[in-house]
Amino acid sequence: MIVIQASRGERSYLAGIRLPALMKSDGAWRSGHTAARKALVPFAWAGIGIAVVSIPFQVIPVVYVCLLGLWLVLTILSLAVVSVVAVRAAKAGYEVFSPES
Incomplete structure:
Protein backbone atom coordinates (compact mmCIF):
# COMPACT_ATOMS: atom_id res chain seq x y z
CA MET A 1 0.00 0.00 0.00
CA ILE A 2 2.82 2.39 0.79
CA VAL A 3 4.48 1.82 -2.60
CA ILE A 4 1.18 2.49 -4.38
CA GLN A 5 0.65 5.73 -2.48
CA ALA A 6 4.28 6.81 -2.90
CA SER A 7 4.14 6.28 -6.68
CA ARG A 8 1.33 8.81 -6.92
CA GLY A 9 2.85 11.73 -5.07
CA GLU A 10 5.95 13.75 -4.39
CA ARG A 11 8.99 12.61 -2.46
CA SER A 12 8.34 11.75 1.14
CA TYR A 13 10.76 11.44 4.02
CA LEU A 14 8.22 9.38 5.97
CA ALA A 15 6.81 6.79 3.55
CA GLY A 16 8.10 4.90 0.56
CA ILE A 17 11.39 3.41 -0.55
CA ARG A 18 13.93 5.97 0.61
CA LEU A 19 17.05 5.03 -1.31
CA PRO A 20 19.46 7.74 -2.52
CA ALA A 21 18.65 7.18 -6.21
CA LEU A 22 14.94 7.68 -5.55
CA MET A 23 15.43 10.78 -3.42
CA LYS A 24 17.25 12.75 -6.17
CA SER A 25 14.11 14.18 -7.76
CA ASP A 26 10.33 13.89 -7.86
CA GLY A 27 10.61 12.20 -11.27
CA ALA A 28 13.04 9.60 -9.93
CA TRP A 29 10.74 9.06 -6.95
CA ARG A 30 7.68 8.46 -9.13
CA SER A 31 9.55 6.35 -11.69
CA GLY A 32 11.14 4.17 -9.04
CA HIS A 33 7.96 3.64 -7.08
CA THR A 34 5.90 2.92 -10.19
CA ALA A 35 8.41 0.28 -11.27
CA ALA A 36 8.49 -1.11 -7.73
CA ARG A 37 4.71 -1.32 -7.64
CA LYS A 38 4.68 -3.36 -10.84
CA ALA A 39 7.44 -5.67 -9.56
CA LEU A 40 5.70 -6.16 -6.22
CA VAL A 41 2.46 -7.62 -7.60
CA PRO A 42 3.68 -11.22 -8.14
CA PHE A 43 5.29 -11.27 -4.69
CA ALA A 44 2.08 -9.98 -3.11
CA TRP A 45 0.01 -12.71 -4.77
CA ALA A 46 2.53 -15.36 -3.73
CA GLY A 47 2.39 -14.10 -0.14
CA ILE A 48 -1.39 -14.20 -0.15
CA GLY A 49 -1.23 -17.73 -1.56
CA VAL A 65 6.43 -23.31 10.60
CA CYS A 66 7.91 -24.29 7.23
CA LEU A 67 5.24 -22.23 5.46
CA LEU A 68 5.94 -19.27 7.74
CA GLY A 69 9.64 -19.62 6.90
CA LEU A 70 8.80 -19.68 3.21
CA TRP A 71 6.73 -16.53 3.66
CA LEU A 72 9.66 -14.83 5.43
CA VAL A 73 12.07 -15.78 2.63
CA LEU A 74 9.56 -14.49 0.07
CA THR A 75 9.25 -11.19 1.95
CA ILE A 76 13.01 -10.66 2.12
CA LEU A 77 13.42 -11.62 -1.54
CA SER A 78 10.64 -9.23 -2.57
CA LEU A 79 12.28 -6.35 -0.68
CA ALA A 80 15.58 -7.01 -2.44
CA VAL A 81 14.07 -7.37 -5.92
CA VAL A 82 11.76 -4.37 -5.57
CA SER A 83 14.62 -2.18 -4.30
CA VAL A 84 16.82 -3.11 -7.26
CA VAL A 85 13.98 -2.52 -9.73
CA ALA A 86 13.17 0.85 -8.16
CA VAL A 87 16.78 2.05 -8.22
CA ARG A 88 17.26 0.96 -11.84
CA ALA A 89 14.09 2.77 -12.90
CA ALA A 90 15.10 5.92 -11.03
CA LYS A 91 18.59 5.88 -12.54
CA ALA A 92 17.17 5.31 -16.02
CA GLY A 93 15.80 8.82 -15.69
CA TYR A 94 12.54 8.29 -17.49
CA GLU A 95 9.44 10.09 -16.37
CA VAL A 96 6.49 7.72 -16.09
CA PHE A 97 3.91 10.45 -15.54
CA SER A 98 3.48 13.58 -17.56
CA PRO A 99 4.09 16.87 -15.70
CA GLU A 100 0.36 17.63 -15.81
CA SER A 101 -0.62 14.57 -13.72
Whole structure:
Protein backbone atom coordinates (compact mmCIF):
# COMPACT_ATOMS: atom_id res chain seq x y z
CA MET A 1 0.00 0.00 0.00
CA ILE A 2 2.82 2.39 0.79
CA VAL A 3 4.48 1.82 -2.60
CA ILE A 4 1.18 2.49 -4.38
CA GLN A 5 0.65 5.73 -2.48
CA ALA A 6 4.28 6.81 -2.90
CA SER A 7 4.14 6.28 -6.68
CA ARG A 8 1.33 8.81 -6.92
CA GLY A 9 2.85 11.73 -5.07
CA GLU A 10 5.95 13.75 -4.39
CA ARG A 11 8.99 12.61 -2.46
CA SER A 12 8.34 11.75 1.14
CA TYR A 13 10.76 11.44 4.02
CA LEU A 14 8.22 9.38 5.97
CA ALA A 15 6.81 6.79 3.55
CA GLY A 16 8.10 4.90 0.56
CA ILE A 17 11.39 3.41 -0.55
CA ARG A 18 13.93 5.97 0.61
CA LEU A 19 17.05 5.03 -1.31
CA PRO A 20 19.46 7.74 -2.52
CA ALA A 21 18.65 7.18 -6.21
CA LEU A 22 14.94 7.68 -5.55
CA MET A 23 15.43 10.78 -3.42
CA LYS A 24 17.25 12.75 -6.17
CA SER A 25 14.11 14.18 -7.76
CA ASP A 26 10.33 13.89 -7.86
CA GLY A 27 10.61 12.20 -11.27
CA ALA A 28 13.04 9.60 -9.93
CA TRP A 29 10.74 9.06 -6.95
CA ARG A 30 7.68 8.46 -9.13
CA SER A 31 9.55 6.35 -11.69
CA GLY A 32 11.14 4.17 -9.04
CA HIS A 33 7.96 3.64 -7.08
CA THR A 34 5.90 2.92 -10.19
CA ALA A 35 8.41 0.28 -11.27
CA ALA A 36 8.49 -1.11 -7.73
CA ARG A 37 4.71 -1.32 -7.64
CA LYS A 38 4.68 -3.36 -10.84
CA ALA A 39 7.44 -5.67 -9.56
CA LEU A 40 5.70 -6.16 -6.22
CA VAL A 41 2.46 -7.62 -7.60
CA PRO A 42 3.68 -11.22 -8.14
CA PHE A 43 5.29 -11.27 -4.69
CA ALA A 44 2.08 -9.98 -3.11
CA TRP A 45 0.01 -12.71 -4.77
CA ALA A 46 2.53 -15.36 -3.73
CA GLY A 47 2.39 -14.10 -0.14
CA ILE A 48 -1.39 -14.20 -0.15
CA GLY A 49 -1.23 -17.73 -1.56
CA ILE A 50 1.13 -18.90 1.17
CA ALA A 51 -1.10 -17.31 3.82
CA VAL A 52 -4.20 -19.05 2.48
CA VAL A 53 -2.46 -22.41 2.14
CA SER A 54 -1.05 -22.16 5.67
CA ILE A 55 -4.47 -21.78 7.32
CA PRO A 56 -5.42 -25.49 7.33
CA PHE A 57 -1.87 -26.47 8.30
CA GLN A 58 -2.02 -24.66 11.65
CA VAL A 59 -2.83 -28.01 13.25
CA ILE A 60 0.43 -29.50 11.91
CA PRO A 61 3.12 -27.35 13.55
CA VAL A 62 6.07 -28.54 11.43
CA VAL A 63 4.35 -27.76 8.13
CA TYR A 64 2.99 -24.49 9.46
CA VAL A 65 6.43 -23.31 10.60
CA CYS A 66 7.91 -24.29 7.23
CA LEU A 67 5.24 -22.23 5.46
CA LEU A 68 5.94 -19.27 7.74
CA GLY A 69 9.64 -19.62 6.90
CA LEU A 70 8.80 -19.68 3.21
CA TRP A 71 6.73 -16.53 3.66
CA LEU A 72 9.66 -14.83 5.43
CA VAL A 73 12.07 -15.78 2.63
CA LEU A 74 9.56 -14.49 0.07
CA THR A 75 9.25 -11.19 1.95
CA ILE A 76 13.01 -10.66 2.12
CA LEU A 77 13.42 -11.62 -1.54
CA SER A 78 10.64 -9.23 -2.57
CA LEU A 79 12.28 -6.35 -0.68
CA ALA A 80 15.58 -7.01 -2.44
CA VAL A 81 14.07 -7.37 -5.92
CA VAL A 82 11.76 -4.37 -5.57
CA SER A 83 14.62 -2.18 -4.30
CA VAL A 84 16.82 -3.11 -7.26
CA VAL A 85 13.98 -2.52 -9.73
CA ALA A 86 13.17 0.85 -8.16
CA VAL A 87 16.78 2.05 -8.22
CA ARG A 88 17.26 0.96 -11.84
CA ALA A 89 14.09 2.77 -12.90
CA ALA A 90 15.10 5.92 -11.03
CA LYS A 91 18.59 5.88 -12.54
CA ALA A 92 17.17 5.31 -16.02
CA GLY A 93 15.80 8.82 -15.69
CA TYR A 94 12.54 8.29 -17.49
CA GLU A 95 9.44 10.09 -16.37
CA VAL A 96 6.49 7.72 -16.09
CA PHE A 97 3.91 10.45 -15.54
CA SER A 98 3.48 13.58 -17.56
CA PRO A 99 4.09 16.87 -15.70
CA GLU A 100 0.36 17.63 -15.81
CA SER A 101 -0.62 14.57 -13.72
